[in-house]
Amino acid sequence: MNAHEISRRSFVGGVTATAGGMTFGFHIPFDANPAHAAAGAAGAAAPEINAWVVVKPDDTVVIRIARSEMGQGTLTGLAQLVAEELECDWSKVTTEYPTPGQNLARDRIWKDFGTGGSRGIRTSHDYVRMGGATAREMLKLAAAAEWKVPVGEIVAAESILTHKASGKSASFGQMAAAAAKIEQPKGVALKDPKDWKIIGKPMPRLDTADKTNGKLVYGIDLKLPGMLNAAIRACPTFGGKVTSFDAAKVKAMPGVKYVVQVGDNAVAVVADTWWRAKMALDSLPITWDPGPNKDLSSAAIKALLTEGLTSDKDVFVGNSSGDAKTALSGAAKTVEAIYSVPYQNHATLEPMNATAVWTADKCEVWCPTQNGEGSLAAAAKAAGHAQNKCDVHKIHIGGGFGRRGSFQDYVTQAVLIAKQVPGVPVKLIWSREEDMTQGHYHPVTMGRMVGGLDDKGNLTGLHMRISGQSILSVVRPEGLQNGKDPVVFQGVAPNDPVKPTANEHAFCYSVPNLLIDHAMRNPAVPPGFWRGVNVNQNAVYVECFMDELAEAAGRDALEFRLALLGNQPKAAAVLKAVAEQAGWGKPMPDGVQGRGLAMMRSFGSYTAALAEVSVSADGKLKLHRIVAATDSGYAVNPKQIAMQVEGSFVYGLGAALHQEITIKNGGAVETNFDTYPTLKLSEMPKVETIVMPSGGWWGGVGEPTIAVAAPAVLNAIAAATGQRIRSLPIKDQRIRA
Amino acid sequence: MAQLNVNGKMVQVDADPSTPLLWVLREQLDLPGTKYGCGIAACGACTIHIDGRATRACGIAVSSVTAQQKIVTIEGLSPDSSHPVQKAWLAMDVPQCGYCQSGMIMTAAALLAEKPKPTDADIDAAMANICRCGTFVRVRAAIHSAAGTSNSKG
Numbered sequence: 001m002n003a004h005e006i007s008r009r010s011f012v013g014g015v016t017a018t019a020g021g022m023t024f025g026f027h028i029p030f031d032a033n034p035a036h037a038a039a040g041a042a043g044a045a046a047p048e049i050n051a052w053v054v055v056k057p058d059d060t061v062v063i064r065i066a067r068s069e070m071g072q073g074t075l076t077g078l079a080q081l082v083a084e085e086l087e088c089d090w091s092k093v094t095t096e097y098p099t100p101g102q103n104l105a106r107d108r109i110w111k112d113f114g115t116g117g118s119r120g121i122r123t124s125h126d127y128v129r130m131g132g133a134t135a136r137e138m139l140k141l142a143a144a145a146e147w148k149v150p151v152g153e154i155v156a157a158e159s160i161l162t163h164k165a166s167g168k169s170a171s172f173g174q175m176a177a178a179a180a181k182i183e184q185p186k187g188v189a190l191k192d193p194k195d196w197k198i199i200g201k202p203m204p205r206l207d208t209a210d211k212t213n214g215k216l217v218y219g220i221d222l223k224l225p226g227m228l229n230a231a232i233r234a235c236p237t238f239g240g241k242v243t244s245f246d247a248a249k250v251k252a253m254p255g256v257k258y259v260v261q262v263g264d265n266a267v268a269v270v271a272d273t274w275w276r277a278k279m280a281l282d283s284l285p286i287t288w289d290p291g292p293n294k295d296l297s298s299a300a301i302k303a304l305l306t307e308g309l310t311s312d313k314d315v316f317v318g319n320s321s322g323d324a325k326t327a328l329s330g331a332a333k334t335v336e337a338i339y340s341v342p343y344q345n346h347a348t349l350e351p352m353n354a355t356a357v358w359t360a361d362k363c364e365v366w367c368p369t370q371n372g373e374g375s376l377a378a379a380a381k382a383a384g385h386a387q388n389k390c391d392v393h394k395i396h397i398g399g400g401f402g403r404r405g406s407f408q409d410y411v412t413q414a415v416l417i418a419k420q421v422p423g424v425p426v427k428l429i430w431s432r433e434e435d436m437t438q439g440h441y442h443p444v445t446m447g448r449m450v451g452g453l454d455d456k457g458n459l460t461g462l463h464m465r466i467s468g469q470s471i472l473s474v475v476r477p478e479g480l481q482n483g484k485d486p487v488v489f490q491g492v493a494p495n496d497p498v499k500p501t502a503n504e505h506a507f508c509y510s511v512p513n514l515l516i517d518h519a520m521r522n523p524a525v526p527p528g529f530w531r532g533v534n535v536n537q538n539a540v541y542v543e544c545f546m547d548e549l550a551e552a553a554g555r556d557a558l559e560f561r562l563a564l565l566g567n568q569p570k571a572a573a574v575l576k577a578v579a580e581q582a583g584w585g586k587p588m589p590d591g592v593q594g595r596g597l598a599m600m601r602s603f604g605s606y607t608a609a610l611a612e613v614s615v616s617a618d619g620k621l622k623l624h625r626i627v628a629a630t631d632s633g634y635a636v637n638p639k640q641i642a643m644q645v646e647g648s649f650v651y652g653l654g655a656a657l658h659q660e661i662t663i664k665n666g667g668a669v670e671t672n673f674d675t676y677p678t679l680k681l682s683e684m685p686k687v688e689t690i691v692m693p694s695g696g697w698w699g700g701v702g703e704p705t706i707a708v709a710a711p712a713v714l715n716a717i718a719a720a721t722g723q724r725i726r727s728l729p730i731k732d733q734r735i736r737a
Numbered sequence: 738m739a740q741l742n743v744n745g746k747m748v749q750v751d752a753d754p755s756t757p758l759l760w761v762l763r764e765q766l767d768l769p770g771t772k773y774g775c776g777i778a779a780c781g782a783c784t785i786h787i788d789g790r791a792t793r794a795c796g797i798a799v800s801s802v803t804a805q806q807k808i809v810t811i812e813g814l815s816p817d818s819s820h821p822v823q824k825a826w827l828a829m830d831v832p833q834c835g836y837c838q839s840g841m842i843m844t845a846a847a848l849l850a851e852k853p854k855p856t857d858a859d860i861d862a863a864m865a866n867i868c869r870c871g872t873f874v875r876v877r878a879a880i881h882s883a884a885g886t887s888n889s890k891g
Contacts, residue, residue: 071834071870204830211835212823214770214811218836221769229764254753275760276753349774349782349836349869398772398836399869432775639830643875647833650871673779673867681873682861686890 047180049138051098051109052082052131055176059159061088063132065095066103066110067120068370069207070400071647072702073640074120076205078128080636081121084198085132085191088172089159095206100372101391113372116405116529118603118700121636125698126190133188141185142178143170193634193695200693202639207396219368219395220353224425227355228257229274230417231281232428234266234438237290237666238524241265244287250280259284260420262413270421274429293524293666301444301523301663302340308467308519309338309448315519318489322513327461331452335552337545339449339726341537343661344442344530345668347676350398351435354414357425358383363390363415368397370405378408382415401651402529406475407440433671440528441661441668443469445488447541449548452513457553459564461513464492464541470520471527471534488518491535491602491707492542500568501633501697504604505535507542508568509561525663531651532706535602540656540728543598543711547718557597557715558584568601570631570694574608575599577629577690582610592624596715598708605632605699609649609712612685615720619736621657623683623713629690632699642689645705649687652709654679657730740804743768744813747804754800759783761799762810770811770839774867781866784840784847785810791847791863811839814846822846825883833870841866845880855880857889 046056054062063082069075079095103110111127112119136156143161144151147168155162162169193199210216235241245267247259255276262268267286271277308314328334354367356379363383369375372394380387392411397404404410414428430438445468452461470485479486486493489505496502507516530536550560558579565572575597579585588595592612599608612625628645635641658677662669670676710728718724721736739750743766752761757776762768762785771794774782778796785794786809787802802808814820818827822845825831832838841864848855848863855863860880868876874890881888 071832073833205832207835208827208830208832209818211832211838212826212842213814213818214768214839216835217769218772220773221763223767223769273760273764275756275764279753347869349780349834349867350772351774397834399834401869429773432777643830643833643872646874647871650873651869672777673775674777678867678869679871679873681864681866681868681876684871684873684877684890687874 047176049135049176049179050131050184051106052128053086053135055172057173057176059089059092059171059173061086061093061159061172063093063095064098064110066098066113067124068113068115068372068394068397068400070115070370070397072120072644073205073637074115075207076203077121077636077640078124079206080198080203081125081128082132084196085129086136087156087158090198090203092159093206097394099391099393100376101388103373104376104387114374114405115370115400116402118702118704122604122698122700129190130188133190134184137185137188138179138182139172139175141182142175146178199636200634201637203637216396218350218398219355219366220350220398220429222355222366222395222427224355224357227425227427228270228272228421229277230268230270230426230428231274231277232262232266232268232413232430232434233281233286234434235288235290236437237288237294238296238526239293240291240666241289242267242286243289246285250284253280253283256280258421260417262416266413268413268417268428270417270426274427278431290666296524296666297664298662304521304523305444305446305467308521309446309465311519313519315517316484317515317517318484318486319492319494319507319516320514324461324463324513324515327513328450328452328463331460332455333453333552335451335453335549337449337548337726338446339541339544340446341444341540341728343444343525343663344655344659345436345439345661345676346401346403346530347436347678348399348401348403351432352410352430353428354411355425355427356414356418357423358415358418359423361385361389363418364393365390365411365415366393366395367411367414368395368404369408369411370397370400374405374408375411378411379415382412383419401531402533403440406529409438432673436671436676437668439661439668440526442530442536443471443527444523444525445469445537447537449541449545451545451549453549453553457555459511459549462511464516465519466517466538467519467521469522469527471529473520473522474527485518485520488534489516490533491538491600492516495567497567500570504602506568506601508571508599508601509564510567511564524666532703535600535703535707536652536710539598539600539707540711540714543600543708544714544724544726547596547715548724556585561597561599570606571599571601574606574629574631574692577692578608578610578627581688581690582612582625582627584610588612589624594716594718594720596712596717596719598711598715600704600707602704602707603700604697605630605701605704607704607708609705609708611712611716613713613716613720615717615736617736619734621717621730621735623685625685625688626712627688627690628705628708629692630701630705631692631694632701633693633697634695635691635693638691641691641701644701645689646687648703648705649709650679650684652706653713656710656713656728660729660731739799741802741808742804742806743808744810750799752799754798756799757795758797758799758802759794762794768810768812772836772839774837779867780837781844782837782840784843784866786843786847789847789850791844811843814843820846821883822849822879825879829875829879829882831872831875831879833872837866837868841868841876845876845883848880849884854884854886
């Protein structure tokens with residue numbers, strides 16, 4: 001059997017099958033039956049101490065991870081949290097995913113599986129650590145019972161239990177079976193952060209080795225016995241439907257087994273191999289009903305948003321203090337600027353895919369997902385079965401960035417296809433073209449900024465008008481607040497002056513007269529959560545405009561910002577950190593023509609960036625150096641944070657410099673990386689990351705740095721050229737006059 | 738029936754002649770370490786070696802590869818992950834999601850075979866692979882580490 005081939009038992013037996021004893025090339029989907037669950041992943045030989053911790057007789061510690069690893073390092077970070085409290089030997093730690101079906105069967109014992117919003121650690125650190133601490137206490141209680149000594153005299157360290165007075169000791173593995181039978185103690189105290197030995201350390205990732213030799217199985221690699229492969233095409237016009245297709249034209253092509261409609265808007269070919277399915281799909285005549293959006297274009301969307309910049313219609317206030325309009329009309333000097341940010345596709349390098357097998361009484365899915373519970377719900381709905389008759393096996397993810405969380409369209413499609421081929425596992429893979437044109441895109445917005453300065457150059461009033469698309473109104477309308485989409489105001493939300501870290505998306509600057517509002521304008525292009533979400537464009541608007549205001553006031557861009565950050569000392573601290581390290585105010589290194597700053601608070605963390613750039617006479621941009629600072633409160637793994645910061649510049653600058661989804665005839669124009677270019681290694685400068693955890697709260701790290709990447713570079717370009725870019729992406733705009 | 742030399746073994750493949758080598762490797766030879774990312778030879782996730790040269794497998798029809806040409810995939814780069822590039826990748830924790838990394842490693846290995854002491858300009862030119870997680874800073878550092886050269890961008 002191939003490493004990536006699953007034994008037939010795993011799905012023929014369905015969700016009640018015992019997974020023990022099977023050897024897969026990836027995490028074993030362990031037993032879903034709660035009656036068997038106490039026996040743990042590898043059967044009776046590996047006792048489950050509690051839901052989070054399994055200790056095998058050979059002392060291997062299996063830590064259960066509910067959130068999804070997609071490159072951001074959460075698997076390692078969450079394991080560090082459990083291991084810290086468990087007092088286990090880090091070298092013995094492995095991980096596995098419980099399935100959402102098991103979570104359902106056990107009353108959501110692992111709580112939320114959702115992995116987005118940089119929430120993996122910051123919304124689960126307490127109960128995950130408690131899982132480790134409780135398991136440790138159970139091991140100690142078991143030892144105390146066996147040795148007949150007080151539990152308080154037992155020390156657990158490095159996977160060894162020791163009783164000094166009697167000289168007794170046992171490994172966790174030796175005591176695990178007894179510990180599994182102990183009733184879980186309540187209210188175990190968590191360690192004081194000053195005593196952490198694993199949290200806060202740059203532990204190597206637990207999942208690297210198999211990523212260097214091709215052994216790691218991604219969803220797209222899955223292979224089941226008897227499996228067929230499906231290629232799909234959905235209507236290229238948003239909101240359009242299938243009118244008809246001529247299956248007879250391709251039925252005789254090599255390998256083709258079935259041609260099926262999927263929902264009302266897609267057609268799939270099922271064949272022995274995916275390549276043959278795709279070949280047949282490319283030859284399949286399909287007629288589409290393009291529906292109501294067939295005339296939608298980028299120009300029409302721009303007109304809609306431009307109208308919203310000055311309109312009073314469908315406007316929602318997200319943050320206000322004082323009287324901004326009066327302050328602006330009475331200002332000694334006003335500054336105005338209009339910015340725009342386009343649609344972006346996630347473009348995960350592993351395209352959407354899912355494998356499903358459906359029978360009349362159950363359904364199983366294997367897929368990369370940022371939200372296993374969401375995948376289960378989508379699978380059950382498409383299958384027409386109750387959720388407890390279905391399960392989802394999470395497979396390692398080749399990039400998520402928000403695409404595979406709230407949107408389970410690929411799971412729905414896989415199940416709808418599998419349902420038409422009962423009992424046969426079908427793997428659906430989207431082509432890159434499908435992935436680009438069936439996205440849930442970073443929403444399009446424009447920002448109109450008007451600032452008022454007094455005669456001393458102080459900012460007395462600010463009006464920020466966001467015009468554009470609301471994600472929640474399409475994706476989660478129940479999250480709207482009297483029509484207002486609070487997500488639009490990420491990074492510019494009201495500040496809590498008493499507790500500056502309280503609002504994870506607070507606008508950090510204190511402006512006496514402030515108005516931040518949103519003219520909701522929703523084009524019929526599917527919007528989605530895209531790594532960094534609305535902070536990204538809000539940071540461009542705020543942080544570029546801060547530079548424009550400072551320039552108009554004749555003040556230094558750093559000093560101008562710091563003067564407004566009296567209520568947010570941690571925001572000031574990250575700014576000062578990058579400025580100091582880069583030598584702000586001092587002569588620039590050879591070849592550098594401009595420096596730019598940016599700062600933002602988002603997803604609970606404070607981030608700042610400083611970029612050094614040059615622009616050649618013919619307008620070619622070169623990034624020389626980036627200095628970035630992050631204060632995430634606690635820093636679970638500083639090395640992972642550095643990796644997320646580095647990667648955030650690639651993702652954020654790829655968007656700012658190169659990428660745009662344009663709309664024509666109601667669909668996405670760009671279909672592949674030739675027209676949607678990403679940032680390349682050759683463009684990437686060195687990144688100096690300052691991880692400066694000040695403690696006391698838990699901030700995210702996967703997204704916050706994205707937002708400061710673009711404005712830092714745009715401000716540096718303006719410093720270098722005297723010319724300001726306000727419309728993204730830079731793409732083919734001339735950046736030096 | 739095509740005859741191919743893959744990872745040191747001769748194999749028979751019954752594939753439509755126009756099938757890209759990528760899909761023959763993935764679907765017929767059970768070598769899924771070589772990844773599909775774009776299908777137009779733009780992203781480099783499918784990079785393999787043909788006679789030692791980094792080649793994008795999605796853009797090559799199986800019929801255009803002869804039995805004399807030596808194909809090496811990530812699975813065949815070393816028997817035990819001991820290639821200097823693999824060791825440097827592990828030591829520096831280069832991968833994030835990891836999906837592009839087979840292609841990255843194969844591209845880097847071919848670069849070092851051709852230029853054992855690459856400059857940053859050499860690395861810039863060779864490493865045109867797409868990585869959406871953004872591992873470039875560590876990719877560059879790991880190549881320098883494997884080659885024992887200094888990193889002017891580090």
